[in-house]
Every structure is written in structure tokens, then in C-alpha cells.
Amino acid sequence: MHDPIPAAMTIEERRIARAEAIQKFLTDFAACENQDLLGEMMVTICRLAADGADRGDVKILNSAVKELRYAFKMFAPYSRIPKVTMFGSARTAEGHPQYNEAKKFAELIGREGWMVITGAGDGIMRAGHHGASRAASFGVAISLPFEQSTNAIIADDPKLVTFKYFFTRKLMFVKEAEAIVLFPGGFGTQDECFEALTLVQTAKTVPIPVVLCDEPGGTYWQHWRTYVKAELLGNRMIDPNDMDLFYLTDRAENAVADILKFYRRYHSMRYVKDRLVIRMKRPLTGESLSRLGDRFADIVKEGRMEQTTGPIEGENNEFPELPRVVFTFDRKSTGRFRLLINEINDAL
DSSP states (O other): OOOSSOTTSOHHHHHHHHHHHHHHHHHHHOOSTTHHHHHHHHHHHHHHHHHTOOHHHHHHHHHHHHHHHHHHHHHGGGTTSOEEEEEOOTTOOTTSHHHHHHHHHHHHHHHTTOEEEEOSOSTHHHHHHHHHOGGGEEEEEEOOSSSOOOOTTTTTOTTEEEESOHHHHHHHHHHTOSEEEEOSOSHHHHHHHHHHHHHHHTTSSOOOOEEEEOSTTOOHHHHHHHHIIIIIITTTSSOGGGGGGOEEESOHHHHHHHHHHHTSSEEEEEEETTEEEEEESSOOOHHHHHHHHHHTGGGBSSSOOEEESSOOTTSOOSSTTSOEEEEOBOSSOHHHHHHHHHHHHHOO
């Protein structure tokens, strides 16, 4: 194929020529608001070629991008519907108390208008789809050489996507969920539990409810909490307030109640430069705002908490009708921040 960029060009001339070629392609085939980011992706591809990247590395990137593109497309029509990701053992048999509790949870949260995301396998994953129904279920499956196969409830559904890599699959579990509920399980469940808590603790994801649910009278998560309290908290590897990042129960009804309570007044959040904006479904009274400001002054870097009736300067115009609480968060006291959200939800 003829190279449209002559080799005799200087490095700077070739850079400019490639930038112009990319811009022309984007203008002709991808005229949209994300043109700048798509352009950066194409530049990255050009740099991979210039780097002489190993074919195996390029295969990983290619597969990851293809998987994520398809997953984004699958979830997009349901972006306004709240979703909960359910984790748990693939080996839990139908009729087991843990299966029954997971099925009940999915049924109850479904009545509140929520949809369910699971790994699409058997056991607790099937229980989630069983309780939610196929119509209100998403499957985020993984290709494995053993053990896991897609359960019959979600098999061949348009809302099922199968991933080659765990890291792309894990991204979708958290990115698309407004809550995470974990039932007893093996290494995979423990991995998802600690990863979810790590993302919330380090503020790498927005705060969401993380609920650990057992069968009635079960001890799985109680023993887990005992270990975390004795070894992690006891040895100062986590802060005392990090214990507030999760909620433990042995009743599906309590798990649903905790999730719904989290969104009683709290709606969403985002950063605008150094300011944290908390969107709410209804405003706080002046007295409640003052009390919150006093109680959580330790997590405010400077100034005080303020309440606005809409977006602040520099914020996009998303949800313009919602009131906001705005302050400069220290970005590290995530356990305290979770308690702040609880108090916002409970305030008058």
C-alpha cells in the first residue's frame, strides 16, 4: 500500500501529517462529541506500531477493547435503570438456604425497579437471575476451561456478554452497578469482595453500598468480619471507619433495605476540580446542613459545606434540577464520607 506520508519528511512533519490524517478520518467517519478521545486512541495505536509492540501485547489490547466496546453497547439502553451486582459461589445448589436467600434478594430488589448483574454461571449467580427473571437480568460471563458455564436462565439472552479477561469483566461489574451484594463463595467471591472494598476505600469508584449477605443464622461473613477486625484493623492496616464501608446481614430484606436507604436522599456525586459535589433528591434544611458541617469538619480541607440549588460553575448540566452539597473533600476519609452519606439520608 502506498504510504501517504513520504519517508523524506522530518519527524515533526510526519507527526503533523499523521495528526491531519487522523482528524480527516474522524471528521469523515466519527463526527461526535467524543472525537478528541477517539483521536487520542488512534494516536496510541500509531505509537504501538512505532514501538514495534509484541504481537501478544497487541492481542491483549485488541481483545480488551473489543470486549469493552460490546459490553458498553449492551448496557447503554439500560443506563437509567439502577442495577445491583451479585457475587457468590457457583457451586451452591438450588434449594440450599444461601441459594434461597439470594433468590429472595433478587426478587425483592426487582420489585423496587432494579435489575441484577451476575457472572452468569450456576449457584448464587443463577439464584440472582432466578429471582430477578430473565428480563431483568444481565450476564457478565467469563471463558474458563472448567467449572463455569452459562446458566439456562440467561443463556442466549441479548443482555449476556462473555469476556476472555477477568480485568475487563471486573470493570463492568463495578462500573454498571449502583450496589454490590455478596453471598458466601470461594476465592472468586473473596477477590470480588476485597476489590470492591478497595475501590471504594481508595475513591477509585463512587461510593456504593457493599452488602455481605448470608443465609439466616449463617456465619460465613461473621467469620470474615472477625478476621478483618482482628488482623487488618487490629494491626492498623485499615482505619476504624473502613469498617463502615460494608454492611453485614443474614436477611435478604435487610440487604434490600440498606441499599434503598443509601439512595433515600443521596443521588450521585462528582468532582469539579478540587470540589466534591453531592447531588441530592431533595434539599437539606439549614439546620441539618450546619450540623453536618460541624460533625464532618475533619474531612473538609478548607471552608465549609455549602448547599446549592443546581450545578456549580464548571460542572456539566447533568441533573440540573437536583440540589447539591459542595465542599473540598480530603479524598482519603472514605469511611467517614460513607457516614456522611448516611447522615444526609437520615437528615430532615
